[in-house]
Amino acid sequence: MGRKSAKIAAKKGASDKAKAQVYTRALKDVFKASKNGGPDPDTNFLLKVAIERCKKFNVPKDNIDRAIKKGQGSDGVGYEDVTYEGYGPNGVAIFVETSTNNVTRTVSNVRSYFRKCGGSLGVNGSLEFIFERKAVFTIPAEGIDEDEFTLELIDAGAEDVELEDDMYEVKGPMEAFGSIQDKLQSMNITPEEAGLVRIPLTYKEVDEETLEQVEKLIDMLEADDDVVTVYDNLD
Template sequence: MGRAFEYRRAAKEARWGKMSRIFPKLGKAITLAAKEGGSDPDMNPKLRSAIATAKAQNMPKANIDAAIKRASEKDSLNIQTIHYDGRGPHGCLIIVECATENSTRTVANIKSIFSKNGGEFLPVGSLSYMFSRKAVFEVKIPISDLDELELELIDYGMTLLEKNEDEDGENSLIIYGEYESFGELNNGIEKLGLEIISAGLKFIANDKHKFSDEDLENIEKLIDKLEDDDDVQAVYTNIA
């Protein structure tokens, strides 16, 4: 019984640890979306998607409402999205997306993480030709016919549909579209009644590369350190 208690406690601490890292990042994404397109989700597809992503991660409604409210507060006016480029161990290409009100602090932290973990900080824009900005949605697999669904999504701007399996063995669909199609695709997904797990504008590598398991261990150490930084919203790589 003692071991079972310790296991439950460890599992609970792991969940709380994850939430303590991810909720502030989700909150920033909501605040930025509301700041850019207004606080009414009905009129702001990017905000609707940010809220749907937060709900999928079990973020409490009070936290979501507070994040929307922050968009109109003075402290949030200086928050901006910045992207940094870098090269990880074994030549892995990395783009780091940050949301920060203090770019001097953020760039110093990102540079330090790269240098201490076998990476190299590159001039901003160095990897712009290696990645493309895409609208990316992850949704739960519906009961309906996938072939018919694919045809309907194409009408809303989808360019690629992939099946995905996460670490827990759960299946989902990844829907890709062009950067400019985010709003139209978001509206189409909602009209078709698909349940959004996550959504956003992401950097997708134009040419992905396979790394050995040993190489990936070193790369993932750097990625983990980057993701642990409070200002980092997402890390994109060219890992196949």
């Protein structure tokens, strides 16, 4: 769940390009959930969430099944999670999460994208004070009583429950992800999005030209098969 989330694309009638990005994003979430939690959506909550999102955007079942199998290493090659941290034009912080079966290829590609867009790849830990990881859930509000829902989720460890445009956004500390997930399951609620998200602690304001360059960099990163999620601190 990065900048270009499914929620934004759905709500704003996104362009074909944005829809294609959401389509790819949804399949990457299936892959990631399968890799980390197993191939059965009945026992893997995040996989269930990712599959439901794919269905919402009419992703073919064959594509979903392939993403699940890829997450299980069905091609005989294991994937490992690797993160990269760097700065785009004008010092915009960029955090990249990847899952790769060839780290040499991935780091070479990621470094080249930063270089082509006037940025630079840094050492891991360089963005430690710019992003914090939070448990974030996005939930359709229809049929849910706001007061009761808010109390239940805060009791489960959530720090913040906000209702905006018919969607609840629930945030909590990284450690509360499991307890919030369990509470939603007990209430028979399936989020539209769920995951551990890197949220900026500080934001960078840029001019239009810089914004275009940063968005170009993000597009290049997100188009890479090895890249799972890209975060930034654009204001």
